[in-house]
Amino acid sequence: MRRPVLLALLLLVSLLLLSGCQPTPPPSTDITPAPGGTVPAPGGTVPPAGITSTEEIGSAGETAVDILLAALERQQEAAAIVTNPELGRDVAAIRGAVLQASPHIVFVSAQIGFAQALTGDEMQPLLSAALADEGSIVQLAPLILLPTTPDDQVLLHFDELVIHGGAALGAINLALSLLGAGPSAPGAGxxxxxxxxxxxxxxxxxxxxxxxxxxxxxxxxxxxxxxxxxxxxxxxxxxxxxxxxxxxxxxxxxVVAEGFNGPIAGLATHESFLFVSHRNTITRIDLESGERLDIVTGLPSNGDHFNENIAVGPDGKLYITQGVATNSGVVGLDNYLFGWLPVAPDVHDIPCRDLTLAGENYTTGNILTPDVTDVVSTGAYLPYGTPSEPGQAVTGEVKCSGAVLRANLDGSELEVFADGFRNPYGLAFAPDGRLFVTENGPDVRGSRPLTGPDNFYEVIQGGWYGWPDFYGGVQVGDPSLTPPGHDPLKPVLLDPPPLAAQPVAKFTDxxxxxxxxxxxxxxxxxxxxxxxxxxxxxxxxxxxxxxxxxxxxxxxxxxxxxxxxxxxxxxxxxxxxxxxxxxxxxxxxxxxxxxxxxxxxxxxxxxxxxxxxxxxxxxxxx
Incomplete structure (x- = not known):
């Protein structure tokens, strides 16, 4: 199994967990049972009776086999079994021990997110294929095992990462397709x-x-x-x-230039200059002298989306598209599993203008602590775990989320040209001088899962285009934006600005x-x-x-x-x-x-x- 598939499995667990994340208090959610199991209790935020913390098993003197055997002895308990991070590099021992393990376990790598639960008949052929590549095995340390019974609520413990409840078992049916050589497995390219x-x-x-x-x-x-x-x-x-x-x-x-902070998502030329849009930064290169200068820095591109396309306008100014940090305004579990929340817990969306919050908050298990009873509420435009209050004001900044920015060609006089976009990606001027952008629509993930189109907008200076409460000119709560099986969302803004325009065209979700x-x-x-x-x-x-x-x-x-x-x-x-x-x-x-x-x-x-x-x-x- 190639490493990208292992990485993909981590995202699977996250997305399925996130699909059950709802505003406070969380309603019941339908969770697909594991093979041979039953649906775990809804919500997934309260640990099983008698389980109040994780129990670590293993020390530097034990082998992976010792830890797996300890896991088997505790097969009927719902406590997580966490290996010592120093262990897990004995390839042969891991392969042999896993293939002899419990007929019903969840097997996780804290580093790359390999998650699976299998019955005895399914385990041997699938794990044999998955563990055949020695290079992949080395990547599986540290290991985590979660022995389960069909009606357990279980705890996933990724070192300091805790995901609450039995929703992980709902990932199993889909996870099966990622093992072996089925159509979902990656090829050579x-x-x-x-x-x-x-x-x-x-x-x-x-x-x-x-x-x-x-x-x-x-x-x-x-x-x-x-x-x-x-x-x-x-x-x-x-x-x-x-x-x-x-x-x-x-x-x-x-190669003209290298050493940028990926992704590079925009290029523009003007006279002897080449402008490069890469994460957090716009760099100007003089193609004649070779001089390289970062003319705009500190753009808020440490979340889901980045600063992307750039263009020099008819006015001789540089225009920049800047995406948002989250899917729909609230930092949640999806952002942990995308990798940036644990290393940048203060990152959140930054408004481009002064806005007033409605006080809508979204509750999840606290992904940043090992306490399985800990939950947090998070509001829009605020760091993870920070609730909002009705009527709370958030202050706009120039280096903000979901905007078209404009600056001089030396980076000076940076300003917000228009805002209220989710991920304005493409940027170009029509022959008559009007500015247009493409906007990527929302995903069914995170604390505010949504459906909605991608859009093609004319950009009007000073205009607001609706994010995080409007998508394609339609306000959240509308059936067209509500994914099947989810409740309609409420707006997170009070008295939002008027919409600048409707899309010129809408593309399929x-x-x-x-x-x-x-x-x-x-x-x-x-x-x-x-x-x-x-x-x-x-x-x-x-x-x-x-x-x-x-x-x-x-x-x-x-x-x-x-x-x-x-x-x-x-x-x-x-x-x-x-x-x-x-x-x-x-x-x-x-x-x-x-x-x-x-x-x-x-x-x-x-x-x-x-x-x-x-x-x-x-x-x-x-």
Whole structure:
């Protein structure tokens, strides 16, 4: 089993736990039972009778086998069995002991989130396959075992991480698909080949460069030079360089700049300058002198989303899109399992203007303490575990969440141009000078799970676009934003600002609308027609366990909002397209359209699995 799948399993547990997270007090939730088990008690915030804390078993002198045997002796108890972090590197011992273990356990790695519960008949073949790779076994330390009986409420203990209740057992049915060589298991990775991509008659599609690592953005300078960014970041724990490449006509690449803090999500050129948007920072590079200067720093990009696309406007200013820290305004368990809450517990969304809170709070088990009885309430725009009060004021800042920012080309006079977006990703000016953005809609996860479309907005200076209480111009509580099985949400804001505009176009939920550009040459397409990259869904993790295959194409959007498919790929052997477009950019004369393909990445029942070295740069002509 490859490491991304193991990482994906951690996300699986998180997302299924989070789907039951509701405002105070938490209502009953339906939880799928483990194989051979029954549904655990609802809520999942109170430990079983007699269990008030975790009990550590194991010392530096014991082996993994000793600890597994101790776990077996306690098979009927609901206490967590936690190994010493120094243990767990005896590969043969772990493999042998696990295969002889209890017919009904949960097996977890504190570091990479390998979670599974199996009956005796299921355990041996599946774990044999999972444990066959010695490299994977080494990554499984420290180990955690949770012996369970079918009606137990159990406790997961990830060193200092505690997840309450039996909801973990509800993850088991989906987790089974991640073991073995089923269709959800990652392969070696698919690299695009000529003929796989389909455009309307009259258009030619070429693969200019292949085997790129997570290609996110393409920029074409006034002299026709093509630049591509390799993000240096993806889901999971895959490390690749965050760098900018210059791509020749023949596809040859050379590194222009590297050493950025991934992900790189935006490039812009102006005169001799190349601007790079990477986490927390906008860097300006003088392509003539080589001088490199961080002109904007401290952007709030330590949560779920980052500072992303950039563009130089007709006014000679630099425009920047900035995403939010959370899914829908409240820090929750999903943010712990995404990795940033334990290392940055004070991170939260920052308003761009003064707002007043309604006092809506959301209760979870306290993920930051080992006390299984500890719960916390968290309000919008506040750190995890900090409740809000009705009428509480939160003060706006310039370096804020969910905004389009504007600055001079030296980074001075940074200001909020517009706000109230969730994740405004793509950014471009139409031929008539108007500014537009794409916005990624909400996910079914976290303390405020929501459904909702991706959007294409015209951006009006000073405008507010609704987040965290409006999505696509619709307020929370509307049935269209309420996931099946969830109660309608209440607004977290009192007396919000008026909406600046409705979307010009709405894309399907989870389409992930990213970079885009406008046609400027009638020879290619009608002037003013937008070409938008739809990266595509990463379901089931982002849709509450439901698979919804959408996006994975480039579409056109007419000025009146009509959407049509433009560039697609054939389905692969798993029925899913291979195409993951992240950005589109026209040449200065408007006759060539460049498209970046991120590379193979899949949403699987346990999370998201990317494959490096499968990205590409495409070129379309007519």
């Amino acid at each position: 698919h690299v695009l080949v000529e003929g796989e991509l389909q455009a309307p008659s009259g258009y030619q599609v070429e693969i200019v460069a292949n085997n790129l690592n997570f290609a996110t953005v393409v920029e074409v300078a006034e002299d026709g030079t093509v630049y591509v960014a390799e993000a240096g970041y993806s889901y999971g724990n895959i490390q690749t360089p965050a760098r900018v490449l210059r791509v020749g006509e023949d596809g040859a690449t050379e 989870h389409a992930v609308a990213n970079g885009f550009d406008f046609s400027t040459a009638e020879d290619f397409a009608p002037v003013g027609q937008a070409f938008v990259s739809l990266f595509g869904d990463l379901t089931p993790p982002t849709a509450g366990g439901v698979v919804v295959q959408v996006g994975q194409e480039v579409v056109t959007v007419s000025p009146d909002g009509e959407i049509e498919s433009f560039l697609t790929s054939a389905a692969g052997d798993n029925g899913s397209p291979f195409f993951r477009p992240t950005d589109v950019t026209f040449s200065p004369d408007g006759t060539v359209l460049y498209v970046t393909h991120f590379g193979q990445i899949r949403g699987v029942p346990g999370g998201i699995v990317p494959t490096p070295g499968t990205g590409a740069l495409l070129r379309l002509t007519r």
